[in-house]
Amino acid sequence: MKIKQISVFLENKRGRLFEALNVLSKAGINIRALSIADTSDFGILRMIVNDPEKAKKALENEGFTTKITHVLAVGVKDRPGGLAEVLKILYEEDINVEYIYAFVEKSGEEALVVLRTNNLDKTITLLQEKGVKLLDSKTVENL
Amino acid sequence: MFWNKEIETIPEEKLKDIQLERLKKVVQYAYERVPYYRKKFEEAGIKPEDIKTLEDIKYIPFTSKADLREVYPFGMFAVPLSEIVEIHSSSGTTGKPVVMGYTREDIEVWKEVMARSLTMMGVTKEDIIQIAYGYGVFTGGLGFHYGALTIGATIVPSSAGNTRRQIELMRDFGTTVLACTPSYALYLAEYAKDEMGIDPRTLKLKAGSFGAEMWTEEMRREIEKRFGIKAYNVYGLTEIIGPGVAHECEAQEGLHIWEDHFLPEIIDPETGEPLPEGERGELVLTTLTKKGVPMIRFRTRDITAFISGKCSCGRTSRRIERIRGRTDDMIKVRGVMIFPYQIEKAILEVQGVEPHYQIILTRPHYLDEIEIQVEMSKEIFSDEVRKIEELKKRLEKRIEETIGVRVKVTLVESKSLPRSEGKAKRVIDKRGLK
Numbered sequence: 001m002k003i004k005q006i007s008v009f010l011e012n013k014r015g016r017l018f019e020a021l022n023v024l025s026k027a028g029i030n031i032r033a034l035s036i037a038d039t040s041d042f043g044i045l046r047m048i049v050n051d052p053e054k055a056k057k058a059l060e061n062e063g064f065t066t067k068i069t070h071v072l073a074v075g076v077k078d079r080p081g082g083l084a085e086v087l088k089i090l091y092e093e094d095i096n097v098e099y100i101y102a103f104v105e106k107s108g109e110e111a112l113v114v115l116r117t118n119n120l121d122k123t124i125t126l127l128q129e130k131g132v133k134l135l136d137s138k139t140v141e142n143l
Numbered sequence: 144m145f146w147n148k149e150i151e152t153i154p155e156e157k158l159k160d161i162q163l164e165r166l167k168k169v170v171q172y173a174y175e176r177v178p179y180y181r182k183k184f185e186e187a188g189i190k191p192e193d194i195k196t197l198e199d200i201k202y203i204p205f206t207s208k209a210d211l212r213e214v215y216p217f218g219m220f221a222v223p224l225s226e227i228v229e230i231h232s233s234s235g236t237t238g239k240p241v242v243m244g245y246t247r248e249d250i251e252v253w254k255e256v257m258a259r260s261l262t263m264m265g266v267t268k269e270d271i272i273q274i275a276y277g278y279g280v281f282t283g284g285l286g287f288h289y290g291a292l293t294i295g296a297t298i299v300p301s302s303a304g305n306t307r308r309q310i311e312l313m314r315d316f317g318t319t320v321l322a323c324t325p326s327y328a329l330y331l332a333e334y335a336k337d338e339m340g341i342d343p344r345t346l347k348l349k350a351g352s353f354g355a356e357m358w359t360e361e362m363r364r365e366i367e368k369r370f371g372i373k374a375y376n377v378y379g380l381t382e383i384i385g386p387g388v389a390h391e392c393e394a395q396e397g398l399h400i401w402e403d404h405f406l407p408e409i410i411d412p413e414t415g416e417p418l419p420e421g422e423r424g425e426l427v428l429t430t431l432t433k434k435g436v437p438m439i440r441f442r443t444r445d446i447t448a449f450i451s452g453k454c455s456c457g458r459t460s461r462r463i464e465r466i467r468g469r470t471d472d473m474i475k476v477r478g479v480m481i482f483p484y485q486i487e488k489a490i491l492e493v494q495g496v497e498p499h500y501q502i503i504l505t506r507p508h509y510l511d512e513i514e515i516q517v518e519m520s521k522e523i524f525s526d527e528v529r530k531i532e533e534l535k536k537r538l539e540k541r542i543e544e545t546i547g548v549r550v551k552v553t554l555v556e557s558k559s560l561p562r563s564e565g566k567a568k569r570v571i572d573k574r575g576l577k
Contacts (some may be wrong), residue, residue, distance in 0.1 A: 005526070007524075007526035009519045009524050009531075009554075009556060009557075010556070011555055011556050011559070016556075037528045039528060039532065040554050041554070042519075043556055044526055044527075044528060044531070046526055063556070063557060063559075064556070065519045065520065065521055065524045065556065065557045066521075066524070067517045067521070067524050067525065067526055069526045077538075097291070098527060099527075116526075
């Protein structure tokens with residue numbers, strides 16, 4: 001149920017985000033979800049794409065430092081409180097969220113979020129027990 | 144393995160006799176033939192015959208790089224140009240270059256000391272040695288060339304630069320020994336892997352002789368790991384002869400100085416006084432046999448120390464530590480003396496960080512600041528900001544512990560710092576101090 005996320009190290013320098021995205025565009029990579037964590041000197045660009053291995057290769061060829069990590073793609077009800085319900089399950093079981101961000105698309109009536117916690121396996125079991133929808137990589141890549 | 148076992152294992156007392164005899168001779172020779180030396184001796188109130196023991200050398204004035212520049216180009220030559228068979232010159236990055244002339248005899252000495260040096264690291268006539276030091280007026284290329292030629296090894300005189308070609312030559316010819324600067328060795332390994340898809344460990348290389356710039360034990364381990372070879376330290380300088388003044392043996396525990404040709408002293412760079420054995424200071428060298436341009440008490444500006452005790456290889460010549468810095472590389476920051484190697488060492492101690500960094504000095508508000516830019520690498524990159532911030536703090540803390548001054552570390556993108564094909568530019572001083 002884990003999906004692959006690609007992250008890219010970016011210096012806080014003019015044009016670097018554009019350059020990274022331009023590399024992906026030229027490689028024909030489609031971005032499904034994206035977030036940037038930034039500090040005063042650097043940023044981490046995190047993305048869910050249709051072909052993570054190809055994206056990694058394209059970026060590394062251009063000298064970017066990248067990493068593939070596992071995250072979850074969670075379907076939450078697209079109404080007030082939808083995300084809070086999911087987070088409550090984790091909170092009650094003492095699981096920490098490392099980061100969370102949203103997909104561009106929806107899956108049917110559900111909004112999709114990318115979730116990374118300090119214990120992904122436990123998170124999967126818990127969410128599945130509670131009937132929360134997790135998308136597999138095939139579904140994500142074909143969104 | 145020995146090239147010249149008799150002299151390399153000569154008993155200490157006998158070596159001292161040879162040194163004293165040669166010192167007296169060279170002092171007399173320089174005094175008679177080079178007006179610069181005569182003037183210096185006269186100013187100091189000494190005569191060649193005052194040198195009666197090796198210790199008496201301390202009465203002779205030093206020769207500095209500035210002295211050599213003053214007499215540019217041929218003012219230090221002790222023989223007419225017709226006796227000179229080759230001229231070399233050090234890079235004139237900090238002023239006029241220094242010019243050295245070699246007589247036929249001097250070239251023979253150079254061949255001898257380089258043949259001893261290469262043999263000491265296991266090079267034989269069966270080896271294929273690729274010399275990727277610059278050929279030309281720079282001494283690196285030809286110095287190695289003469290040594291390898293003397294041994295009878297197969298020379299690939301590739302000279303510096305053209306990285307792709309260097310790797311193709313190594314692969315196609317089956318090069319077994321590499322000679323270049325250590326930063327270029329790392330660059331070669333990186334280029335082979337990243338740009339050509341060649342694992343440097345699959346090359347036939349077994350050893351390398353690296354020098355002409357400062358490097359660390361950590362860099363040595365990195366080069367050894369990446370190529371799967373043994374990496375040896377070579378030391379030399381144009382003013383004395385070029386490479387071949389000292390070299391490591393297979394024990395890799397310091398560099399043996401060829402003391403029958405070069406008489407070493409270690410002094411306090413501030414006072415000029417000799418230091419007790421084992422203490423770090425500036426290396427001063429006197430050429431005992433050179434005819435073209437004899438060098439008497441030349442201040443190398445290189446910081447090192449004598450290593451006491453006998454080497455397991457059986458050689459009796461004294462050993463020096465790898466060069467720890469240059470007296471003129473010392474950066475003075477907030478009144479504290481700092482050497483780039485200290486910073487390098489600290490970075491490399493924080494696990495996993497590639498040895499690519501730059502030191503930037505600024506003085507934004509009347510107070511010096513040091514920024515160290517360190518390249519991000521695959522091994523240490525994380526998708527979590529917290530982990531990267533922790534790494535940065537670890538680097539800052541380790542560097543501060545090492546040099547005693549607070550620094551700011553900036554992690555920059557991989558391969559964004561300039562790569563060198565010669566000497567690495569590690570320090571950028573933007574303080575505008577003169």
